[in-house]
Amino acid sequence: MEIFGARIWVTGASTGIGAALATELADRGARVAISARNAEQLAEVAGGRMAVVPLDVTDRAATVAAGERVREALGGLDVAVLNAGTWSSFHVEPWDSQLFADHLQVNVMGAVHTMEAVVPQMLAAGRGRVVGVASVAGYRGLPGSEAYNAGKAALINLLEGLRGSLAPRGVVVQIINPGFVTTRLTDRNTCPMPFKVEADVAARTIADGIARDKAEVVFPVPMMVAMKLARLLPVRAWTRLTAELARRGVHGGQTRRAG
Ligand SMILES: NC(=O)c1ccc[n+]([C@@H]2O[C@H](COP(=O)([O-])OP(=O)(O)OC[C@H]3O[C@@H](n4cnc5c(N)ncnc54)[C@H](OP(=O)(O)O)[C@@H]3O)[C@@H](O)[C@H]2O)c1
Structure with a gap:
């Protein structure tokens, strides 16, 4: 698709x-909210060149209303x-169901609410594009990151299903699965983060993927290879590997240091 002149909403x-x-996207000539x-x-x-629509995506009504404001602002x-x-990060002791609920509210229901805000109008128009940012974390379960990984797995699955439902109606679904990217989110993470890239590199890769109509954008390449291979690893081998990581104190979420 042509980014220049496209009207794009980023949550x-x-x-x-x-x-x-x-x-x-704004640098490439898109009109952005x-x-x-x-x-x-x-x-x-x-910086005065994008429409600003503050929003909490866990609030369904507010998200649907925000979609309307975005369409008004961008035409x-x-x-x-x-x-x-x-x-x-998640710890098995003490068990924290609220942490799961909070993650699923933002990472899954937040996306669902945003879909509700845009998909009906796209279907009515017979065109449009939904780009979901999930994560390679959704490919397999990791100790210490259960709440996050489960939500991202759900999001990937949801987007894949939706792609089939919406394609015949002219609406494209693209899935973005980043590896580690330097942001506020990973600043909280003390586990090893192999192949980590900067946010501007991630942004260029995602914008290129949108422009090239890629069904799935996974980056950086070494992380893509590692996590796609991890998906193929038999359950027994993955269990052994993750249990060993947990034993050594290396979790998906953090490294437990001795002392
Ligand atoms: N960084 C990575 O390594 C990595 C890897 C794979 C996937 N991802 C995914 O990439 C996306 C962006 O993450 P990031 O790394 O850029 O982290 P980030 O810097 O923490 O950005 C998260 C963004 O989401 C917003 N947000 C959080 N809760 C919200 C809510 N309830 N309503 C509306 N906005 C909300 C935050 O803004 P406010 O706090 O102002 O609401 C912020 O703009 C996430 O979906 C993340 O899971 C990140």
């Missing part, structure tokens, strides 16, 4: 990948990038 754009992507909860940070990212909508997300 989770106050910081990190979303902020870098909104900037990259950005959302997140922090209005001040959004205004900074916008319609061609692409919605569902990027808002959160991460924190």
Whole structure:
């Protein structure tokens, strides 16, 4: 698709990948609207050249209303990038069901609410594009990151199903699965983060993937290879590997240091 002149809404754009992507898309000539909860940070990212629509994606009614505001501001909508997300580590003791609920509210239901805000109009128009930012973390379960990985696995599955449902109606679904990217989210993470890339590199890769109509954008390449191979590893071998990592204190979420 042609990015220049496209009307694009990016959620989770106050910081990190979303902020870098909104900037990259605006630099390529897109008309961009950005959302997140922090209005001040959004205004900074916008720099006067993007529409700013503050939003908490866990609020269904507010998200649907925000979709309307975005269409008004941009004069319609061609692409919605569902990027808002959160991460924190999970511990089995004490068990924390609320942490799961919070993750699923943002990482799954937040995306679902944003879809509700854009898909009906795209179906009515017979055209449009939904770009979901999931993660390679959704490919397999990892100790210490159960709440995040489960939500991202659900999001990948949801987007894959939706792709089939919407394709015959002219609406394209693209899935973005980043590896580690330097952002506020990974700043909280003390586990080893192989092949980590900067947010502006991630933004360029995602913008290129959107422009090239790629069904799935996975990066960086070494992480893609590692995680696609991990998906092929038999359950017994994956269990042995992850149990060993957990024993050594290396979790998907953090490294437990001795002492
Ligand atoms: N960094 C990585 O290594 C990595 C890897 C794979 C996938 N991802 C995914 O990439 C996306 C962006 O993450 P990031 O790394 O750029 O982290 P980030 O810098 O923390 O950005 C997260 C964004 O989501 C927004 N957000 C969080 N909760 C929200 C809510 N309830 N309503 C609306 N906006 C909300 C945040 O803004 P406010 O706080 O202002 O609301 C922020 O703009 C996430 O979906 C994440 O899972 C990241």
